[in-house]
Amino acid sequence: MSNIQPAGAVVVHGGVGSSTDNEDGCVLAARRALGQLEVNGDALDAAITAVATLEDDGRFNAGSGSSLGLDGATIEMDASIMDTRGRLGTVACVRDVKNPVRLARAIADTPHVMLAGEGAQQFARSLGMPGSDPVSDHQRSEHRQIMKELAGSVPLMPGIDNRLFDRFWNYKTPLQLPASKACDTVGAVVRGPDGHFAVACSTGGSAPCLLGRVGDSPIIGSGFYCGSLGAIAATGIGEHIIRHLLARTVYGWLEHGMTLEEALRRGVDLFDKDVDIGLIGVTKTEAGAYANKAMPHSRMTQR
Incomplete structure (x- = not known):
């Protein structure tokens, strides 16, 4: 964490608990975001550029790398911009939908704030947005590992009995069970050279999860928030993040005069150590990231 001169700044993360071997994807996303800032100086365009880059990467749980549902076929995605x-x-x-973050941006121009499910997909089609890439070998491998572990006794979600997924099963196909989980979100926060802030997030959902599950990523104040003091994005297990309204809570500490570094650390410290949590943020003078597990990320500023 370091203080920086007021100028354009970008922080990108690839999901807490993800392999740091994938950090090159975050570096590329941050570079493209800075490039977008050079083009038009719009913080939101830069944040969307970063997240769309991660959605297209295929290694992160968003866009082309989204987690398969427990039925091995369904993919449901969330995204947000502000x-x-x-x-x-x-x-x-x-x-x-290939890039849910671009769909979230389009929704911002409608009379609504959120669209979901079939209506969101039809709206994407009306705009000519491309569909998802075919399911990859990486996605199928991750699904097989999750199903194997769901059959075990170690909780895949802290504090949640694996048997509850069987009890409340709501997919059309029956549960067929044969130490990994996917709860990652990708995100970007940006400070524009004009002092405006923006945040964008995208996720392929949590694994395991019931059909129709919505996490923190599209819920304002939980997975994302920005205001005149800065922008915050969270990553981790959404069910825990939502209960703390984490992004807005961290932003509130900025309002009370806390430094960004202090606020990010305090936000992560709200959770038990077995709950993967990460945060990134930018303010007028700072840009940083903090997590209780490995979290691929990149921080860059305009020269």
Whole structure:
């Protein structure tokens, strides 16, 4: 964490608990975001550019790398965007959309803030947005590992009995069970050279999860928030993040004069150590990241 001169800044993360071997993807996303800032100086465009880059990467749990549902076929994705110019849009449980973060941006121009499920997908089609890439070998491998571990006794979600997924099963196909989990979100926070802030997030959902599950990523104040003091994005297990309204809570500490570094650390410290949690943020003078597990990320500023 370091203080920086007021200028354009970008922080990107690839999901807490993800392999740091994937950090090159975050570096590329941050570079592209800075490039977008050079083009038009719009913080939101830069944040979306970063997240769309991670969605297209295939190694992160978003876009082309989204987690398969427990039925081994369904993919449901969430995304969000927000900036200090008043643009706010989120999408939940959308299927067959290549870049949900771009759909969230389009929703911000409608009379609504959030679209979900079939309506969101139809809206994407009306705009000519491309569908998802075919399911990859990486996604199928991750699904097989999750199903194997769901059959075991070690909770895949802290504090949650694996048997509850069987009890409340709501997919069309029956549960067929044969130490990994996917609860990652990708995100970016940006400070524009004009002092405006923006945040964008995208996720392929949590694994394991019931059909129709919505996490923290599209819920304002939970997975994301920005205001005149800065922008915050969270990553981790959404069910825990939502209960703390984590992003807004951290932003509130900034309002009370806490430094960004202190606020991010305090936010992560709200959780038990077995709950993976990460945060990134930018303010007028700072840009940083903090997590209780490995979290691929990149921080860059304009020269």
